[in-house]
Amino acid sequence: MPVLYHHPASAASRFIRLCFAEMDFEADMIEERTWEKRAEFLRLNPAGHLPVCVAANGQALCGPHVIAEYLDESFGVFKRDRRLLAEDPYKRAETRRLIEWFLIKFEHDVTTPLTRERVIKPQMRSDDGGGAPDSKVLRTARANIRQHLKYLSWLAGSRPWLAGDRLSYADLAAAAAISVLDYLGEVDWKDSPQAKDWYQRVKSRPSFRPLLSDRIRNMPPVAHYADLDF
Amino acid sequence: MPVLYHHPASAASRFIRLCFAEMDFEADMIEERTWEKRAEFLRLNPAGHLPVCVAANGQALCGPHVIAEYLDESFGVFKRDRRLLAEDPYKRAETRRLIEWFLIKFEHDVTTPLTRERVIKPQMRSDDGGGAPDSKVLRTARANIRQHLKYLSWLAGSRPWLAGDRLSYADLAAAAAISVLDYLGEVDWKDSPQAKDWYQRVKSRPSFRPLLSDRIRNMPPVAHYADLDF
Numbered sequence: 001m002p003v004l005y006h007h008p009a010s011a012a013s014r015f016i017r018l019c020f021a022e023m024d025f026e027a028d029m030i031e032e033r034t035w036e037k038r039a040e041f042l043r044l045n046p047a048g049h050l051p052v053c054v055a056a057n058g059q060a061l062c063g064p065h066v067i068a069e070y071l072d073e074s075f076g077v078f079k080r081d082r083r084l085l086a087e088d089p090y091k092r093a094e095t096r097r098l099i100e101w102f103l104i105k106f107e108h109d110v111t112t113p114l115t116r117e118r119v120i121k122p123q124m125r126s127d128d129g130g131g132a133p134d135s136k137v138l139r140t141a142r143a144n145i146r147q148h149l150k151y152l153s154w155l156a157g158s159r160p161w162l163a164g165d166r167l168s169y170a171d172l173a174a175a176a177a178i179s180v181l182d183y184l185g186e187v188d189w190k191d192s193p194q195a196k197d198w199y200q201r202v203k204s205r206p207s208f209r210p211l212l213s214d215r216i217r218n219m220p221p222v223a224h225y226a227d228l229d230f
Numbered sequence: 231m232p233v234l235y236h237h238p239a240s241a242a243s244r245f246i247r248l249c250f251a252e253m254d255f256e257a258d259m260i261e262e263r264t265w266e267k268r269a270e271f272l273r274l275n276p277a278g279h280l281p282v283c284v285a286a287n288g289q290a291l292c293g294p295h296v297i298a299e300y301l302d303e304s305f306g307v308f309k310r311d312r313r314l315l316a317e318d319p320y321k322r323a324e325t326r327r328l329i330e331w332f333l334i335k336f337e338h339d340v341t342t343p344l345t346r347e348r349v350i351k352p353q354m355r356s357d358d359g360g361g362a363p364d365s366k367v368l369r370t371a372r373a374n375i376r377q378h379l380k381y382l383s384w385l386a387g388s389r390p391w392l393a394g395d396r397l398s399y400a401d402l403a404a405a406a407a408i409s410v411l412d413y414l415g416e417v418d419w420k421d422s423p424q425a426k427d428w429y430q431r432v433k434s435r436p437s438f439r440p441l442l443s444d445r446i447r448n449m450p451p452v453a454h455y456a457d458l459d460f
Contacts (some may be wrong), residue, residue, distance in 0.1 A: 062323075066326045066327050067322050069299075069323075072318055090285075090291075092303070093289070093296050093299075096295065096296045100277075101277060
């Protein structure tokens with residue numbers, strides 16, 4: 001059985017869990033606290049980031065992009081209209097652009113600083129950099145959320161799904177990132193009805209259920225987190 | 231004719247120029263100063279980063295990963311033993327892991343801080359954040375180079391090419407990143423004979439020649455930059 005190293009506060013991990021569920025790909029789950037820099041984990045992925053999938057043959061697949069491409073070329077290609085990456089090269093390019101947007105740019109601008117300050121630092125020892133959240137970092141990240149929600153609303157308002165006519169990796173990457181913020185109560189839905197409508201559709205999929213029952217240690221989600229009618 | 235927006239100090243741009251040259255893919259080149267945030271460029275790529283390839287049909291392909299995957303699935307697939315991404319899914323995964331290593335991790339740890347401080351800030355107006363290099367940032371980036379050169383040496387010493395038996399995107403991504411640092415005289419080759427031997431092989435390829443004649447505005451390269459026997 002393949003193994004997925006993941007963390008409930010990692011958007012990239014959530015993205016791959018959604019991909020697995022959409023593709024009926026089963027794996028054992030191991031929660032990894034990357035900030036502890038465990039030697040065994042660093043041997044699997046010297047870059048030290050999540051997720052890492054160890055395939056049934058023992059090969060490690062590192063990071064969301066590598067795993068998503070592997071899944072598509074090994075399994076997705078047989079899924080026909082349930083494939084999560086289009087056949088057309090320009091549509092594939094648009095899907096990949098949006099995966100990067102949500103798992104690199106949005107991650108850099110919003111998800112990483114917010115989760116580091118609110119989830120990881122309280123769990124770290126103070127001599128490793130743990131401690132109270134930095135209010136200046138939180139303020140900047142929250143201002144960035146508003147800009148990103150505008151772009152998400154524009155995408156959601158101008159296309160049936162974020163990258164085009166069909167559900168794709170782009171929707172799963174975006175919803176994974178948004179779900180981390182929504183868990184923490186950082187998304188103000190009332191100003192973004194189009195983004196909210198799109199998120200409601202993704203959140204209602206069976207593949208999303210495991211994420212909604214997920215819990216970050218010592219940090220329960222906001223009340224509406226698992227509510228499909230939020 | 232396709233158009234490539236690039237910059238001589240951008241490792242990701244150099245990577246795609248190497249890919250184009252290895253695959254005999256022709257494009258017009260436009261130098262883009264991303265820090266000027268030109269509206270027309272941001273319409274092509276809202277993320278604002280390089281490179282961007284506008285294909286002959288007018289579609290914009292944004293960023294090195296998107297362009298490299300597009301090139302492989304549209305052209306590379308017909309190149310047989312000159313293909314830059316393997317056929318085997320696990321070898322493809324290793325190549326993609328290393329592209330990310332050199333164009334995301336190495337970029338974050340080394341290339342971005344060094345080029346921002348040494349190349350971009352001197353060209354920016356002071357009210358946009360221009361000015362003299364920050365010596366603390368330079369010191370950290372230079373310490374990171376030494377760690378990364380150890381990993382590069384290990385890869386180069388344990389495999390014929392970085393991702394396996396054949397030249398691949400991984401070599402081009404790594405050589406693109408190294409070439410920016412080498413231009414700036416930031417690589418100390420004497421402690422890394424295996425990395426040097428590998429770089430010499432990539433640097434000697436015809437695809438590399440245009441990079442060696444490239445010049446960053448107001449900043450000539452170090453003396454050995456274009457020398458194949460450095």
